[in-house]
Amino acid sequence: MPVSSTEAHDSADAPPFTELAVVGAGPAGLAAAVTAADGGLQVILLDAADAPGGQYYRAPAPGLGATRPEALHHGWARFAGLRDRLDRHRGVGRIRHLAGHQVWAVERTGADWTLHAVTGPDGGGSAALRARRLLIATGSHERQLPFPGWTLPGVVGAAGAQAMLKSGLVLPGRRIVVAGSGPLLQAVAVSLARAGAQVPVLVEAGGYGAYGRAPLVLAADPGRLREAARHGAALVRNRVRVLTHHAVTAVHGTDRVEGVTVSRLDREWRPLPGTGRRIDCDTLAVGHGLVPLLDLAVGLGCATRCGADGVAALVLDEDLRTTVPRVWAAGETGGIGGVQLALTEGELAALTVIDEARGGARGRGARRVIALRRARRRMRAFAELMGAAHRPGPGWIEWAAEDTEVCRCEEVTAGAIRTAVDELGAGDSRTVKLLTRAGMGWCQGRVCGFAVRELAGCAAEAGAPDRRPLACPVPLSTLARAVRHEDG
Amino acid sequence: MIRIRRRTAARTPAGVAGAEPGPGFEITFDGSPVHALPGQSVAAVLWAASVLSWRTTRVNGEPRGAFCGIGSCFDCLVTVNGLPGRRACLLPARPGDVVTTQEGDGHAGLLH
Ligand SMILES: Cc1cc2nc3c(=O)[nH]c(=O)nc-3n(C[C@H](O)[C@H](O)[C@H](O)COP(=O)(O)OP(=O)(O)OC[C@H]3O[C@@H](n4cnc5c(N)ncnc54)[C@H](O)[C@@H]3O)c2cc1C
Ligand code: FES
Numbered sequence: 001m002p003v004s005s006t007e008a009h010d011s012a013d014a015p016p017f018t019e020l021a022v023v024g025a026g027p028a029g030l031a032a033a034v035t036a037a038d039g040g041l042q043v044i045l046l047d048a049a050d051a052p053g054g055q056y057y058r059a060p061a062p063g064l065g066a067t068r069p070e071a072l073h074h075g076w077a078r079f080a081g082l083r084d085r086l087d088r089h090r091g092v093g094r095i096r097h098l099a100g101h102q103v104w105a106v107e108r109t110g111a112d113w114t115l116h117a118v119t120g121p122d123g124g125g126s127a128a129l130r131a132r133r134l135l136i137a138t139g140s141h142e143r144q145l146p147f148p149g150w151t152l153p154g155v156v157g158a159a160g161a162q163a164m165l166k167s168g169l170v171l172p173g174r175r176i177v178v179a180g181s182g183p184l185l186q187a188v189a190v191s192l193a194r195a196g197a198q199v200p201v202l203v204e205a206g207g208y209g210a211y212g213r214a215p216l217v218l219a220a221d222p223g224r225l226r227e228a229a230r231h232g233a234a235l236v237r238n239r240v241r242v243l244t245h246h247a248v249t250a251v252h253g254t255d256r257v258e259g260v261t262v263s264r265l266d267r268e269w270r271p272l273p274g275t276g277r278r279i280d281c282d283t284l285a286v287g288h289g290l291v292p293l294l295d296l297a298v299g300l301g302c303a304t305r306c307g308a309d310g311v312a313a314l315v316l317d318e319d320l321r322t323t324v325p326r327v328w329a330a331g332e333t334g335g336i337g338g339v340q341l342a343l344t345e346g347e348l349a350a351l352t353v354i355d356e357a358r359g360g361a362r363g364r365g366a367r368r369v370i371a372l373r374r375a376r377r378r379m380r381a382f383a384e385l386m387g388a389a390h391r392p393g394p395g396w397i398e399w400a401a402e403d404t405e406v407c408r409c410e411e412v413t414a415g416a417i418r419t420a421v422d423e424l425g426a427g428d429s430r431t432v433k434l435l436t437r438a439g440m441g442w443c444q445g446r447v448c449g450f451a452v453r454e455l456a457g458c459a460a461e462a463g464a465p466d467r468r469p470l471a472c473p474v475p476l477s478t479l480a481r482a483v484r485h486e487d488g
Numbered sequence: 489m490i491r492i493r494r495r496t497a498a499r500t501p502a503g504v505a506g507a508e509p510g511p512g513f514e515i516t517f518d519g520s521p522v523h524a525l526p527g528q529s530v531a532a533v534l535w536a537a538s539v540l541s542w543r544t545t546r547v548n549g550e551p552r553g554a555f556c557g558i559g560s561c562f563d564c565l566v567t568v569n570g571l572p573g574r575r576a577c578l579l580p581a582r583p584g585d586v587v588t589t590q591e592g593d594g595h596a597g598l599l600h
Contacts, residue, residue: 048559055558060505061527061580068506121579141560153541153553160557164577168532169501169525172540172554196499255551256540408555408563411547442562447555 018044018096020353021115021131023103023296026054027079027339028331029137031346032353034085036135037094039354039365044129045086045095046117048102048472052083054139055159056339058166072166072191074230075339101127104470105482106134106296113326116482118474126478133326133353136297136314137346138471140290140332143311144447145180145392146406146414147399149251149260150286158188158287171197173283177260178240179203179248181390182289183338186231192285193238200241200279203262205269205288205396207244210389221382223340249276249399251284260284269393289390290336291450295471297333300324306463307335309387311450318373320349328353337383344379348372397455406455407448409441417455429453429461444468513583517542524581531557531564531576534587542566542576543590566590 022033025047033045045052053059057079060066070076089095101117108114112130119125142159149155156164156172158180164170175198178189189202211218218225235242243262249271250261264275291311294304302322304312313335320328330349331342351365351372400406402415420426420435429452432438438452439445445452449466502509510526517539524533531554534542541551543565554577555563564576569586572594576587 060507063510063526064502064505064528065508065510066505067508068504071504071506072501122574141558142556151550151552153551156554157556157561160555160577163557164529164532164535164554165501168528168535169505169507170528170532170535171501172535194499195501195504408552408561411545411550442565443560446560 015114015128015130016044017112017130017132018042019131019357020044020133020135021046021113021129022135022137023047023106023115024054024137024139024331025049025052025097025099026137026139026331026342027056027082028139028333028342028346028349029054029135030079030082030086031343032135032137032328032330032350033095033097033346034082034089035347035350036353037089038085039350039358041094041354041357043089043095044098044131046098046101046103046115048100050099052086052097052099053079054342055163056342058163060169061167064169066169072195074227078343098127102472103296104472104474106300108300118472118478123473124475126481128482133328133357135328135330135349135353136322136333137329137331137342138293138296138333140292140336141446142287143289143291143450144286145288145396145399146404146448146451147247147249147251148401148404149253149257150284151405151408152251152253152257153255154253154257154282155251155284155286158185158285159290160287161283161285162188162191165191165195171195172285173257173281174198175200175281176283176285177201177203177248177262177279177281178285179205179260179262180287180289181205181392182287183228183231183386183390184287184290186228186235188285188287189240190231190234190238193240194234197283199238200281201262202235202240202242203246203248204242204244204390205247205265205392206390208389211385214385217381217385220378224338224379224382247271247396247399248284248286252278257282257284265393266395267393268395270395270398288392289387290332291446292333292335293471294333294465295468297322297327297329298465298467299469299471300327302327302329304463304465307387308384308391309336310391310463311336312463312465318376319352319369320345321352335380335383336387337379341376341379341383344372344375348376392454394454400451400455406451407436407438407441407445409443409447410437410439412436412438412448414455417452421456426456428458429456432456442473515581515583515585515587517587518589522587524583528581529577530566530568530574530579530581530585530587533581534576542587543594544592546592549591565594567594
C-alpha cells in the first residue's frame with residue numbers, strides 16, 4: 001500500500017505507523033530492511049532515489065534496457081539477492097518501500113519518531129509517517145578540495161562521473177584524467193576506461209605505502225586485498241598510469257577543460273616547485289574521498305566522532321546503536337568503509353533491532369551476531385587505515401590561489417576566506433560563513449564545508465559535523481503543512 | 489553461465505551494459521534538438537551530446553554544469569519548460585522538454 005502525501009496529510013488521522021523505519025536503500029539500508037523483515041518486523045524503507053541500490057548498486061534506468069547491468073558493478077549477485085528478498089517482503093506487505101521519498105527531518109513524537117519526506121521529481125509532494133525505531137543509512141557524498149580551474153566545465157566529481165555512468169550510461173568526455181585521493185578513484189578509473197574513455201593517468205595525492213606498514217590490518221581483511229589486486233590489474237590492462245604523491249594543481253581551458261597541470265607533492269601535500277607537468281585531456285574527474293551524510297542523525301542529537309580521514313561520522317556501539325535511544329545507523333554514516341562493511345553493518349544493526357523489539361532475547365541469530373561483529377571490527381580497522389592514508393595533508397591549502405573559488409554556490413574565493421580569518425578575526429568556520437557567505441548557498445556547504453574549515457585553520461573544529469536543519473530543500477508550502485499537522 | 493566476450497562491439501557505456509533501450513526521443517537545448525534515451529536524466533542527455541555547461545553563475549556569469557552527479561551540489565541547475573532551478577542530474581528527460589541555459593538564478597526573464 002503506497003503511503004501517498006494526500007493519505008498522510010489530508011486525513012486528520014495520525015500518519016501511518018511502522019515498527020522500523022529505514023532511511024536509505026543503499027547496501028546498508030537494504031540489508032537492514034530485509035533482515036528486519038525476515039525477523040518478522042514491519043518495515044518502511046524510504047529512499048530519495050527511484051530504485052533501490054544506493055550509490056554502489058546504482059543501476060541504469062529501466063528504460064535503457066541494460067541486459068548486462070552487472071557489467072558496470074562488482075558483486076551484482078549479492079545485490080540481486082537482496083532485491084529479490086525485498087520484492088518478496090513487499091509482496092506480503094512486510095516491507096513498504098517508499099522510493100522517491102527524501103526525508104528532510106525526523107522529530108521525536110512521544111515514544112515514536114515522525115519522519116517527514118518530500119516526494120516526486122519536483123519535490124512538490126510530501127509524506128509523513130511514524131516509526132517506533134529508526135535506522136539511518138543515508139550514505140555519503142564526495143569530498144572536494146579546491147584548486148585553480150576546478151569550476152571549469154569538464155571538471156566533474158569522480159564519484160559523480162561514476163554515478164552518471166552507472167545510471168545514465170554516459171561519459172563526460174573522451175580523455176579523462178582521474179585525480180584526488182582514496183581507493184574509490186581506482187574503481188572510477190577502471191569503470192571509465194572499460195566504458196570507452198581514455199584514462200591516461202590516475203593522480204593520487206596520498207600513497208599506498210601506509211597500507212604496507214600495517215600488515216596485520218591488511219591480512220585481517222583479505223577481501224580488500226583481492227579488490228586492490230583486481231583494480232591494479234584492471235588499471236594495467238586499460239593502460240592507466242598511476243602517479244602517487246601527485247595532485248592536479250591547475251586546470252587549463254577557457255570554456256571547458258583542455259588540460260591539467262600535475263605537480264609532485266611533499267609529505268604534507270605541498271606542491272613541489274618546478275615539478276608541474278601538463279597533461280592534455282578534455283575532462284578531469286576529481287574527488288578526495290567521501291563524507292558521511294549525517295543531517296538527520298545530527299538533527300536528532302546523535303553524537304559524532306572524527307575519523308582518521310578527518311571527517312565526522314556517527315558514534316556507534318558494537319550493535320550499531322547511535323547515542324540516541326531507538327536510533328541505529330549503518331554503512332557510511334558510521335564512517336566511510338565500502339560496500340562490504342555497509343552490508344555487514346546493515347544486517348548486524350537489524351539483528352539487534354529485532355532483539356530489542358522482541359524484548360532483548362537473543363534468539364537463533366546469536367552466532368550470526370558474533371560473526372558479524374567480528375567481521376565489522378576487522379573492516380572498520382581497515383577503513384581507519386584507509387582514511388589515514390588518504391586524509392588530505394595540511395599543505396593542500398597551497399593549491400588554492402587567492403582567486404580560486406572555494407564555495408561554488410556563492411562564488412567565494414580562498415582570498416576572501418583568508419581575509420576573513422587574517423584581517424577580520426574570524427576564529428571559526430561559522431564566522432567565516434557569516435562574513436563571506438561561504439557555505440550559505442544552495443548546497444549548504446556540502447561541497448565546500450571541509451575545505452572552508454581547513455582554510456580557516458580552525459583545528460578545534462576538525463571533524464565536527466555540519467549542522468543543517470533540513471536535509472534537503474523543502475518547499476515552503478510543505479513546511480507549512482508539516483507545522484499545521486503538528487498543531488492539529 | 490557462459491560469458492561471451494564481444495570484442496567487436498565498440499567500447500561505449502551502452503555497449504558495456506548491453507543496453508537495448510526503448511525508442512529514443514528529442515528534447516531541445518537552447519533551441520537545438522538533442523537526442524535522448526528513455527530513463528536518462530536531463531544531465532545525462534546533455535553529457536551524451538557533449539554539452540557540459542547549461543547555466544551561468546549569479547555573480548561572475550561563469551558557465552557550470554553537472555558536478556556531483558547525485559543531487560547534492562546544485563551546480564547542474566537549469567531551466568526546463570520555463571521552470572528555473574531544476575536539478576538536471578535528478579530530473580528524468582521527457583519527450584519535447586525545452587531546456588534552456590539558466591542565467592544567474594534564472595528569474596530575470598520571468599519578471600516581465
Ligand atoms: C556518488 C558516489 C558514487 C560511488 N561509487 C562507488 C563505486 O563505484 N564503487 C565503490 O566501491 N564505492 C562507491 N561509492 C561508495 C559507496 O557509496 C559505498 O561503499 C556504499 O554504497 C555505502 O553504502 P551505504 O548503504 O552506506 O550508502 P549509499 O549506497 O550511499 O546509500 C544511501 C542511500 O540513502 C539515500 N538517502 C540519503 N539521504 C536520504 C534522505 N535524506 N532521505 C531518503 N533517502 C536518502 C540515498 O538516495 C541512497 O540511496 C560511491 C559513493 C558515492 C557518493
Ligand atoms: S550535479 Fe550536483 S546536484 Fe546535480
